[in-house]
Amino acid sequence: MKKRLPTIFLMILFAILMLNGYGVQRFPKPEFESGYLQPETLQPTSRAEILGMLDVIVLAVSMAVVTWLVLKKRSRTGVFWASLFSLAYFGFYRQGCICSIGAIQNITLAIFDSSYGLPLTAIAFFILPLIATLFFGRTFCAGVCPFGAIQDLVSFKPQKLGTRLNTVLGLIPYIYLGLAILYAATKSDFIICRYDPFVGIFRFNASFGMFIFAGTLLVSGIFIARPYCRFLCPYGVLLNWISRFSWKHMTITPTTCIQCRLCEDSCPYDAIDMPVTDKNPESRSTTIRKLILICFLVPFLTVLGGWTISRMHETLAGVNGKVSLARTLLQPEKPTDQPEQVEVTAFKSSGIPAARVYAEASVVLKHFYIGSWVLGCFLGLAFGLTLAFRMVTTYQPDYTPNKGTCYSCARCVDYCPVGGNELTPDKT
């Protein structure tokens, strides 16, 4: 009980911390009758380019250092301190912006809207971690991403989630990624930024809803290690895919696995694959049958997904400002005491013809129709491939980190007795 006290305290405290965010309010400007003019609202100037470059340099150096700490030094403690630095710099100093996760939307928008000026820093933040992952696995997640770092910090009592939960929740990032790309491509919204749970904490200004969200993630993060990274992060999907092909991924054992089982439960993220020692675990005919099934199943699920999601393109398009305005304008006005929606008031005072709103909304709707087909196909494919990966297996005699899901946090290395390790893993 004594040991749990801090955890309980923290849970309550984080929950109440949310109230602080709710307390941030706007206050109406006073009205002066003496002719006093309200000062103009000032917009902050954009960040100097040189500082943007500094961010990129810090990102590159941090990734190099963390990669070195993971692959060469095999030091969990080093990774922990590096992640604290990243949390301080990219989190609290840079206030979570720009981040690699949100950069997905900048890149998507730049692809679909030639008039959008894509910042170089956004490209760098998007590409560099992917390149690093292609070579060395997800060392970016281990100690550079501030979102991962803040969750790692509170991961005091990580529990195993089991296959079911891991499987079901693990599919959510695909949906989130697909939606984020759809909304960015249709110029509707940057949902990753809008629903970013941690930026509010980094900036001390979260809305009530976002504080609840962040608080829930952090409190649940005490028991479920890195819930955002595992079950929400859309960038994690890309890193997961690329990391599967990584050239030199970290290993638990520095040399040969002696099957001592000491590391079996060491990963808080359930990212260690058990050994498959049987070289031919299935008969040839079973394997062929499975392959044929996969060949049919994956395209079928892709088309099914596309068709299903395309049915909801109107619902999905509701997020788009033009479509939602057109929808409101099309509704017959009911007498109500409720104040008019600000969008409608703004439209009415703009002098823009309603016909133009309808025409623009109609074009957006068509984009959404195509986009939702693509989104559905992508989700069908993701589900199909997830199924397929669970049907086949390869010979693998050692305990190995799953290249896709392992964050290269180096916790497990301290559990391996091979190579004169001192066997004193810390829990950071």
Add this chain to the structure above:
Amino acid sequence: MTRSIFPYDSGNTQKIVSLLRYIAIASAISAMILCLLIAVNFIQVRRADPLNTQVMKVMIERMHANPADQQLRQEIREIDLLSRKAFFTTQWQIRTGGYLLFFSLLISVICIKSIELLGKSTPGVPAALKADFWITRKTGRKWVVYTGISVVIFSFVLVILTHQELGTSLDMAIKDPGNKEMSEYGNTRIREYKNTGIKEQGNADTVQQQDTVKIAAATNMDGYPSMQEITGNFPSFRGPGGNGIAFQKNIPSSWDGKSGKNIKWKTAIPLPGYNSPIIWNDRVFITGASETKREVYCIDLNTGKILWQKDVGKIPGSPSQEPKTIRETGFCAPTMTTDGRRVYAIFANGDLIALDFDGNQVWTKNLGMPQNHYGHSSSLIMYRDLLIIQYDQRGSGSVMALYGKTGEKAWQASRSVKISWASPVIVNTGKRTELILAADPIIASYNPADGKDLWQMNCISGEVGPSVAYADGVVFAVNDFSKLSAIAIGDPPKLLWEDSDYLSDIPSPLATGKFLFLVTSYGTVVCYDAKNGTKYWEQEFETPTYASPILAEGRVYLLDKKGIMHIFPADQVYKATGQPALGEGSSCTPAFADGKIILRGDKNLYCIGK
């Protein structure tokens, strides 16, 4: 999972660990206290609405009742400042508390992490063997399938629940923009306007129309009266265009209510009201209302017989609570208007009704309870087939146009102004027709066809009651505690002159090409040179006056609260033409028909004429 090698390998480490534990607990407790304080502050901030405290409300109401009370004004300012200070102090406390809380939590986390670092342990072999690899895989597959099925079902449920055929509706709206159900707000905007240069003739001070309109949205139209019809009648507050000029002939100038001299008829009005009569052909229209009852009356111009009276009753969307108004405003201060096809009336609770000339309801609407501490009083006016409503309420100023035939909204423009009691005025400047509105802080002009801003000038303040006057390219605006401004319409508009010796809070001014007549509510009339503001004369009648002056046949007709009509020529020198008495008090502006004046007394409606 793991077992300790040496729980804490030396006495020193153990001491450090227990110290860290105490620090962690202490900072956690301090964080808890901070949390509580923040929560309390937070609730305070949520509950405090410094602009709407009870004390403030009462004081503001007192202020409205007694606007000249400077001490009260000062007190309000001080309380306002205090409550704002308190609000921001609480916000500062929350923010500072937030930072302290953050640092307390940080210390806790650091201590807990340090304890973990110091308390390294050696791993052990898990007791239970992991589930069989193939079973794990199978379970995984099963749950991927379940999730997939759930996603498909969820998608379909969502589609069913939110399905709206939006694409089809949009296509229809694009093909048929005039469809009234399709395009509540957009109809007018998709009209095509074609300037053919046709100009109807009328007096230079009146509304004239230049454009012919080709309307795509024919469903909302059944024509509108010609300029001749409009000027031949008295269709709105202060006559055609609401500009205080009557075009009728043979207007009587002497009568006596008591003896009945030249009183053609006198009819008792069932319910009270401060709206003024309007006239179309041989019918007079007025409204009357109490707190719970609202009625429209149609009276025969020739006999004074009430031809019909329509009980407005409960209309859909009408607020359940009664509006709060003051006695001087009542429940039906706005004057009706007509386009010769229907008559339109609005009441203090935002109820709007259109009736045909036989008293049958055509449509009704509620515009939402007016947020107005004296009571809504802005009168209605027509522009062609559009019913124009100035609805400047607390927090949401707007002007809108509804199709007279259907009540569908043609356009609406939001306005950043305070509450206004003035009425809209429509004028033709020779170049275009403008809708001119007065409200703190601006005199603003709109295109009455589509609601587009034409110009505005920041020159008026306070609780604006008088409407503007217009003549010969110049708009005159006035309000009490503000100033009288003469604005030459142009691009941009120019302030010609201003004066603040005499100001009005209720009666509207009256302008001719040469003169401006300003009437104060305490009964002083001032004549200015309209072009340069030179004061020609002042005449003190010394009776309170709420009605606005009307120009007819070159004479000004000004009815005071006692019911005495001050008649004088619109000229550079004051000369009384007559001061006939009605024999009954009145707050309403007269309406004119050929050979007749219709006056609304406090209780009766009078027709003056032979």
